[in-house]
Amino acid sequence: MDRILRGIMKYRQTDRKKMVEQFEIVKNRPEPKAVFFTCMDSRMIPTRFTETNVGDMFVVRNAGNIIPHSQHFVDEATTNEPAALELGCVVNDIRHIIVCGHSDCKAMNLLYALQCEEFSSQKNRRISPLRAWLSAHASSSLSKFQQLEMTGFDKPLVFHAETQMRKFVAYIDPEDKFCIADKLSQVNCLQQLQNIASYGFLKKRLEKHQLHIHALWFDIYTGDIYYFSRQNKRFVDVNEVTINMLEKEVLKYYS
Numbered sequence: 639m640d641r642i643l644r645g646i647m648k649y650r651q652t653d654r655k656k657m658v659e660q661f662e663i664v665k666n667r668p669e670p671k672a673v674f675f676t677c678m679d680s681r682m683i684p685t686r687f688t689e690t691n692v693g694d695m696f697v698v699r700n701a702g703n704i705i706p707h708s709q710h711f712v713d714e715a716t717t718n719e720p721a722a723l724e725l726g727c728v729v730n731d732i733r734h735i736i737v738c739g740h741s742d743c744k745a746m747n748l749l750y751a752l753q754c755e756e757f758s759s760q761k762n763r764r765i766s767p768l769r770a771w772l773s774a775h776a777s778s779s780l781s782k783f784q785q786l787e788m789t790g791f792d793k794p795l796v797f798h799a800e801t802q803m804r805k806f807v808a809y810i811d812p813e814d815k816f817c818i819a820d821k822l823s824q825v826n827c828l829q830q831l832q833n834i835a836s837y838g839f840l841k842k843r844l845e846k847h848q849l850h851i852h853a854l855w856f857d858i859y860t861g862d863i864y865y866f867s868r869q870n871k872r873f874v875d876v877n878e879v880t881i882n883m884l885e886k887e888v889l890k891y892y893s
């Protein structure tokens with residue numbers, strides 16, 4: 639806490655004045671660009687690695703960057719992430735949703751371990767909210783990953799995003815650069831696109847191409863950031879070589 643208090647003192651002397659000026663601009667002209675879902679991991683600082691600023695993004699964070707499927711919204715049992723979607727995309731009319739996963743994700747490591755029946759038993763879920771959260775809301779990611787394990791990692795997975803009809807194909811880590819839990823993390827990231835699209839209150843916007851869903855993946859070890867390119871059917875490293883191609887894709891399909 640001492641570290642935080644000292645940080646606040648430093649902020650008062652440095653960034654505070656500029657931030658208050660930016661708050662004023664945003665208040666008068668709010669133009670948020672994206673709802674950004676990512677993991678709560680302390681290494682993930684999305685505003686820094688996307689160089690975004692005050693007013694640019696609504697950020698929602700949880701363990702494993704998960705957006706529960708709408709089937710869990712029955713009787714308002716799970717409300718946090720869907721409420722964030724409504725606040726961002728309906729109340730504030732934001733047109734892009736981004737889900738950002740990452741390597742070495744502790745939640746994904748745990749999800750992988752949940753394949754063990756004893757580890758994921760009801761008794762163990764009762765004493766571990768994290769296991770319960772992942773069992774309830776990320777088991778679809780795990781099933782998809784198991785499907786990949788069965789068919790072979792060189793085979794593609796099929797997801798749907800904005801609508802049931804808008805399917806996309808994904809080769810997961812075709813260069814076999816990442817460990818098994820990181821592959822699961824990439825699958826989990828793409829699975830969230832389906833989960834987001836399951837909400838009825840977004841349906842019209844999604845059907846009319848007014849709202850788009852994207853996936854990013856951050857490699858903690860190298861600092862590289864990957865964008866899921868539907869055209870290339872894989873996560874593509876965003877760098878000096880690929881940026882023009884990715885920008886073209888984004889402008890063509892999602893502007």
Ligand SMILES: [Zn+2]
Nearest residue numbers: 677679743744
């Ligand atoms: Zn994580």
